[in-house]
Amino acid sequence: MTSSAPANVPTVDQVVDRLRAIxxxxxxxxxxxxxxxxxxxxxxxxxxxxxAAYFDDPATVATLDGVFAARYLQAVDDAAAGARPSACWRPLFDxxxxxxxxPLQFALCGMNAHIEYDLPVAVLDTCRATGREPQDVEADYHRINDLLxxxxxxxxxxxxxxxxxLRVADPLLHVVGVWSMDRARDAAWASIVGLWELRQVPPAYRAVLAALDGSVGMVGRALLTPLDGQGRLP
Known part of the structure; x- marks a missing residue:
């Protein structure tokens, strides 16, 4: 089965160029x-x-990369236009x-939004566009996660x-300890599997997706708990 990208999805090179411009x-x-x-x-x-032939299905991974990136780029464009981005991205932009x-808090907040919400949606959109099911892309999904x-x-x-x-390091370590890559990617895959099963029940699918968007945003807000100039909680 060949991979065909959804309309208006950037190539990987176009994503790199856009990120550099941003x-x-x-x-x-x-x-x-x-x-x-x-x-x-x-x-x-x-x-x-x-x-470098790292992926089993490079064409589908390239499609997924573009679909995935487009979600973050849309948040950037929304913010630039004065519109509010999706709930998962609001803490970072606000x-x-x-x-x-x-800086570490900002980095993890963005990773939280992009991995725990955008990635499941991007995988589902890519599967629909290419005629695949999540298990068909699971191996490459985990290869991407290894890079992350x-x-x-x-x-x-x-x-x-x-x-x-110690008083400088401890509060920051406490805040960023809210999030870990291992938990995030496990949660993202669970979301993919669950949402895929709900795709034939649109009201339930939309409700779960909205709840996921909001809950990821709440974690992002916690990650951005302000510290004073000495790294202490205010």
Whole structure:
């Protein structure tokens, strides 16, 4: 079965170009910019792996990458137009300039929105567009998650500030401990399986999807709990 991308889905190279353009237009310290740089790194890794025969079905992975990216890019466009993005993205865009939030918090908040909500929706949309079922893409899904885990580990190492005393590190570690990549990707796959089974019951599907959007947004808000200039909870 061949893969055919939904209409208006960007290619991986187009996603990389757009993310670079977004990054170039954002001021230093912008919370969206922190996540955008992380996402650019992930997308460049996916692009490189696509060229290296890393995936079982590279055509479908390329489609998924574009569908996935389009959701974040839509949130960027909505915010630029003065519209509110979906609930999962609102904490990041609402608090992107808050001085009491550390860069690691912004990075994890964006990853939370994109993995726990956008990724399930993107997988479902890709399956519908390509005539596949979730189990057909599961192996490559986990390969993508392995790349995400590599980036998450690097982000935590690079963005977690060196503590000068325990009181500086502890509150930040407590806040970012709300979220982990392993739990997020397991939850995302559970959402994919559950929503796929509900696809023939549109009212239930829409209700569960709306609840997921809101609950992911709540976790994002918790991740962006402001800390004072010394890393303490206010």
């Amino acid at each position: 990054q170039a237009g954002l001021p230093g310290g912008d919370g969206v910019g922190v996540f955008n740089q992380v996402y650019l790194t992930v997308t460049e890794l996916v692009r490189d792996r696509l060229a 608090l992107r300039g808050h001085p009491g939030i550390q 885990a590599q980036v998450e580990a690097r982000v935590r190492e690079e963005l977690l500030p060196e503590p000068t005393a």
